[in-house]
Amino acid sequence: MGRDWELREETGTKILRLNRELDAEGLSSLEEVLTPLMTTPKSRVIIDLAACPQVTSEVLRLFLVAARRLETQGGGFALAAPNPDVQRFLELSGVAKLCRVLPSVAEALAAVKGDDRMEFLAQAVLALLARAEAREGV
Template sequence: MDESRDSVPDVELNVSTASQGGHAVVTATGELDLYTAPRLQAALAGLLRGPVDRIVVDLAGVEFCDSTGMNVLLSAMKRIKEQGGSLELAAPRPAVKRILQVTGLDTVFTVTDDAAPALD
């Protein structure tokens, strides 16, 4: 019996995507960390396989983000730039914005205080 699963914190990250034309919005809510980052990574990887030139990641609902989460975002940004596109972070909460500032990633990512644009 694998008892290590009992020690994994019960944190949730919900990820939804919407795309129209070459634009996509990824909305994440919850905590973005070692345990939940693969969910966001899978959503971004799926979009990067398609014809997308702009991804906006809506972080308004993300309460916490650790280095694993930042690495997922950095990796996706690198891949979309290689394809000639862009990745933006929208409406990060103060705690996430602070991580971006402390790590210097606020100068690497395009970060907007506005909510992600709605796609019809």
């Protein structure tokens, strides 16, 4: 637990709540906690912005890096509960088009868990196709 952020886990998803706007020291601290999560395959991470009044461009860069790494490793990433000013900044900066931004942590949890369901369905479809191909080959 840090003064700038709090980390908790809910149903296998890490939820990182930002408690204030982060300065350079706070950003470094956030990066230290996010890095191991970004390198763990199939990790799911939600950044809870409800208590964060503003975000800087450096924080946005970190969000984009985290989203890209997590999603390419089969995990999930979402930003949750931004206030109207932060939401507008996410939209104007283009971040809202590059990663999920949802109105609440509950909706973000459902979205990143949905990634697991999609992965399960994709694997099931591939298994069925493999069986069908095996039957045709017999």
